[in-house]
Amino acid sequence: MTKVLIATDKPFAAVAVQGIREIMEAAGFELALLEKYTEKAQLLDAVKDVDAIIIRSDIIDAEVLEAAKNLKIVVRAGAGYDNVDLDAATAHNVCVMNTPGQNANAVAELVFGMLVYSIRNHFNGTSGTELLTKKLGILAYGNVGRNVARIAKGFGMKVYAYDAFCPAAIIENDGVKALGSTEELFEKCQVVSLHIPATPETKNSINFDLMSKMPKGATIVNTARKEVVDEAGLVKMFEERPDFVYLTDIKPSNDAELAEKYGARYFGTPKKMGAQTAEANINAGIAAAKQIVEFIANGVRKYQVNK
């Protein structure tokens, strides 16, 4: 019998697990659950006899893949899959998928939650500013970027975007101005929202040279990955630009130092919570379960990321 493991150190909402269970039972698959594990040994033990694994931010490296002798597919319930060693998966003939778009609205709403909190001075009762007519630059027009654009228009912002791979015509079709480069986006926009994946090309790509191009009142919102921002450059930006504000869902390694030194100009969510909504959990968990059934039953590889 096909055995599917949900391995989540940060568990799904119970209703999402129930939904996954129903899909697996209907397919005639067995479901195992490993939640809130604290040691890698627990994961290594749990994967020994499984055909498929559903994960969230859990690390699937060469050692895990080596231990999982029957494994055929890993589905990351979420968008970013930098927690999976894709080369090792390919070497073990394991298909890796993500569930694109399922948590995008949750992340996009958090962008505006953090922005409003910041421009209203952390709700401390003093006079703040507004988003209306401010220029918002969206770096990467993928699933999250598109949702950010939709919401930004509701706030009456002027919305710009740059994506290295998405054609300008698609961006402009949404009533968003497509710019020609990352540099142009940073030069033009007072608020920049990051939605690039963490890849060898994007790691540390948001550096001081780029950030310092931003106009007065520069605010960067990072709900993407901490690795895309150069931490030394971030500190330099805080030091040299008293107007600079950085809001992030993924704390940099020097989080405590930034919070202490730069006060309200820096805000990091206590834990990564972009995708932490019941809706996103359910959407991504159910999508992962359906993708596994389609893959095992019919060989469908639509969302494979280690091609």
Ligand code: NAD
């Ligand atoms: P997506 O795959 O739908 O979109 C990514 C976009 O980035 C694509 O349009 C791609 O063309 C573009 N891109 C890739 N490299 C680029 C580059 N060098 N310059 C410009 N554009 C580039 O992903 P998504 O669902 O929009 O998510 C975006 C990222 O947000 C994820 O990779 C993940 O790291 C992060 N994320 C974080 C949370 C959270 O909890 N905070 C949740 C979901 C996603």
